[in-house]
Amino acid sequence: MNFLCRKTLLFFVTITLLWSTTGFAGGTQYNMRVDGLACPFCAYGIEKKFTKTDGVDSVDIDLQKGLVIVKTREGKTFNEKKLKEIINDAGFTMKSVTEKER
Numbered sequence: 542m543n544f545l546c547r548k549t550l551l552f553f554v555t556i557t558l559l560w561s562t563t564g565f566a567g568g569t570q571y572n573m574r575v576d577g578l579a580c581p582f583c584a585y586g587i588e589k590k591f592t593k594t595d596g597v598d599s600v601d602i603d604l605q606k607g608l609v610i611v612k613t614r615e616g617k618t619f620n621e622k623k624l625k626e627i628i629n630d631a632g633f634t635m636k637s638v639t640e641k642e643r
Contacts, residue, residue, distance in 0.1 A: 567615025568598055568643050574636040575628055578607045583633070590631045613643060
């Protein structure tokens with residue numbers, strides 16, 4: 542492959558990656574600090590509760606930081622009371638939450 546082809550290919554790959562990661566996802570992201578997250582089984586319990594909740598797009602859990610990251614579909618939001626309820630139903634305590642648009 543010659544230099545011009547490689548450069549053109551790199552350009553299109555870069556544009557595709559940038560386009561796919563820009564703000565087209567919509568929805569809201571909630572970052573929640575949760576007490577008691579100690580093992581993958583704990584994470585699974587919380588993940589299961591959120592994935593059964595209407596409007597949830599994805600759930601990521603960082604056990605080391607005690608952080609639960611929930612992303613919702615466009616147009617779906619939760620209030621702090623609802624988030625605490627879901628965390629409590631899973632057997633844990635939510636310490637704080639931050640919210641941002643995706």
